[in-house]
Amino acid sequence: MSGLVIIGASYAGVQAALGAREAGYSEPVTIVADEHSLPYERPPLSKAFLLDKTREQKLVLRDEAFFASKEIDLLLGHRVIRIDRTARQVALVDGARLDFDKLVIATGSRARRISIPGAELDGVCYLRTVTDAIDLKARLGRAGEIVTVGGGFIGLEVASSAAKLGKKVTVIEAASRLLERAVSPVVSRFLLDAHAQAGVDVRLGETVISMTGDAGRIAGIDLGSGGRLRADLVVVGIGGIANDELASAAELKCANGIVVDEHGRTEVPGIYAAGDCANHYNRFAEGWLRLESVQHAQDQGKSAGLAIADSHEPYDSVPRFWSDQYDLKLQIVGLSGGCDQMVTRGSIQEGRFSIFHYRQGRLVAVDSINRPGDQMAARRLIAARISPTPGQAADGSFDIKALLKTIDKAVV
Known part of the structure; x- marks a missing residue:
């Protein structure tokens, strides 16, 4: 049985499935995801979830009954390891194969790892998935001194949540201001003042050159300026990397993500990509761009789904982002x-x-x-x-x- 196969239960993947169905696509639709969880919201992971204002069950985008009503099969806890363009199949880690007529790659992005001595110590964390968030939440409850490496959205949101929990928090940012590539200097200064008022120590123009441990657990960080800070929990938020390895191995064109047109189409007929893993020409950027944003993933996923159903509506949304801090x-x-x-x-x-x-x-x-x-x-x-x-x-x-x-x- 073939039809539409979607790799990734992300915002883009789910929206591609719904977009295709709602536009009249009647062939089988299967979403394959390596996570065991139902498709879920990610923005609350660094905020409401850490603060215990929402539970894992409340993060679910749609329940099983909804997907069943749309005749969308969910294959959770299964990892795709290869795309066979010639046979029109995807291979799973357990040896199974799925045939496809149409394929959407919606594999998202992963957290960029920090490459310094001590980065492998227990207590050096990243936040991308609900599993990461569950682990981080438990560690926050036990930690007293927390360092976030990176003054971007993740670093600042985690810092805000940790400060609200009464923790001693330090933010290390290599740039001269917070969110330097995303907002104006005025907003950067306003956010800096807000964090300072909450008791957060923000170090701008600073780097981490190594991490030190005690019995295999994080105990402190060494700074590029020569100083040292105690830390029993470090959260690294230094950007994301497109999960485009499957596409690259299948010899799809990739350049900081999978290259697609305004309908999410790759250069190979019948194969699409959308969301964090896709690179597209954006008229607002006046150039090629890979965006990491919920609204982008949904809109681009929808465009791909419509194209699959031969109901074309090009992706042309104005980029949008948001962040809740305090x-x-x-x-x-x-x-x-x-x-x-x-x-x-x-x-x-x-x-x-x-x-x-x-x-x-x-x-x-x-x-x-x-x-x-x-x-x-x-x-x-x-x-x-x-x-x-x-x-x-x-x-x-x-x-x-x-x-x-x-x-x-x-x-x-």
């Missing part, structure tokens, strides 16, 4: 790289503001702290290439949402 909601829409002007809307002092990024007079991105309305408007404006002037964006009395009427009239 009582702050950071939301980002667009890509701010290469911007040449920034203006502030709202009140930094009140903790409710947005930074509007411009490139040659055109709005390309907006970072917001606790201002979801700005995000909703900016998403549509950036997609339509409609820009308030910098003066209008900075003027709190100017109704930015009024510009959306231009889009609505065009649709009518």
Whole structure:
């Protein structure tokens, strides 16, 4: 029995299956995943789950009955080890083979490992899966002094959760500011102050050169500046690597991920890829891009699913990201790289503001702290290439949402 086989029960994989089904694809659909868990939400792992505000069962995206109702078979706890393009089969680690007419590779990404002496010590952790989160949660309960290596989303979210639990937390970031590639200097400074107020020690422009242990367990870290910190738990968050090895071994084109078009198609007919593992041309980046974001994975997965059902809708979503730290909601829409002007809307002092990024007079991105309305408007404006002037964006009395009427009239 052939049909559609999806490797990975990720956001992209699940959405590809649903997109195909909802567009009328009637052939068998099978999702193969190496994890034993039902498809689950990942963003809460570094926040609500660590703080015991949600349980593992609540993370499940859809239950078994839902997938059964859509006639989507879940093959959990089975790892694909090879894609045979010629035979149109995937081989599983247990020796089984699955035939396919269509294939979606939605294998996501994995945490980048740190390569320094002592990195293998017990208590040096990464956070990517629910299994990682369960282990980290247990370790947090026993730990007193915690170091997060990396001032990106994972490092800062774990630091926030650990600080809320009353732990002594230090963040080590090699760059000159937090989230340097994602947000404006104003937002970086605001987040730095928020962490400092929560008692977190943030070390910018600092590196970890080795880790020391006691009886095989982490006991401290050595810094590039020459200092040393005690630590009985280290969480490393230094980025992700595309899981494109299966595709590469099958001689699919890969370059920092599996190269796909706007429909998630690879260069091989009938084989698609979507989500963190895929590299696509993005008009908002004006270049090739591999995104790690929930909304991207869902949207690109849906496009792949529709293409499989011959109901084509190209992926063209504005990139979106978010992060919850303490009582702050950071939301980002667009890509701010290469911007040449920034203006502030709202009140930094009140903790409710947005930074509007411009490139040659055109709005390309907006970072917001606790201002979801700005995000909703900016998403549509950036997609339509409609820009308030910098003066209008900075003027709190100017109704930015009024510009959306231009889009609505065009649709009518």
